[in-house]
Amino acid sequence: EVAEMARAKGRDDLLSHHERASLPGRSYPNGAHVAEVVIDPETGVVTLDRYTVVDDFGNLINPMLAEGQVHGGVAQGIGQAVQERVVYDEDGQLLTATFMDYAMPRAADLPMISFTSEPVPSTANAMGMKGCGEAGTVGALAAVSNAVQDALWERGVRQADMPFTPHRVWEMLQGAAIAAE
Template sequence: YTVVDDFGNLINPMLAEGQVHGGVVQGIGQAIQEHVVYDEDGQLLTASFMDYAIPRAADVPFVSFNSEPVPSTANLMGMKGCGEAGTVGALAAVSNAVQDALWARGVRQADMPFTPHKVWALLNDSAIAAE
């Protein structure tokens, strides 16, 4: 997974890279793992990290980060914010990859989160529809 961003002048490149890595992991987690579940009475069923999946290092690919800085003209140091910049790109990349993989199996609509159970159900529903 490669990320190329423009954060202007980087004062601490390692810190900026860490922010990007965290954002990418957050986006991947939101796309394929994280899912809040309530029962029919409104009781939260995923109230702890034992029940709510969050990504770990083994769940995500290696992330390569490159900076292509264009200094900001809005401040003297030429810096721009980076926050969790990797999140948005990760959501789009994973969503497009899942939709592309499912398209060949006849699935025309798939929405996040792409949990294993949800993808399995989409594949089974498309197989039944094809019969």
């Protein structure tokens, strides 16, 4: 409607629905995340000992901002993997609606994050860039989940689902100990 009104006033130059932009190809970032965890068998607390990220975002305009983006995403992923749990009652009422009930990581809960950029310029755009927006979160979920599952496997736990809260991890360890008897 807006375009039609503009055209009626002789402003055909404002908007054209016939134009289309297309890219010659797509660019995807690549990377690897490694999490090292320690699980206290008495309490079920998962502690992240070390966290390493190597990413390829192509050419970076601002490397410090990209590193900050990764750090923030890793913190989000760690929180989702080991703390954040949404709980509803039988009527669908959200029970974890406040920060008293919905745990999120604090700085003290996070390890030092080692980040390295290994850029390979993209051939899909003139500046050789790739996206980096969600790389931290996506990689962290997989790295932390796999590290926790690997540690639990050593104790006989064969099925483990996120979030790896202390109580849930403790229950898994107790169940594996009973099954082993």
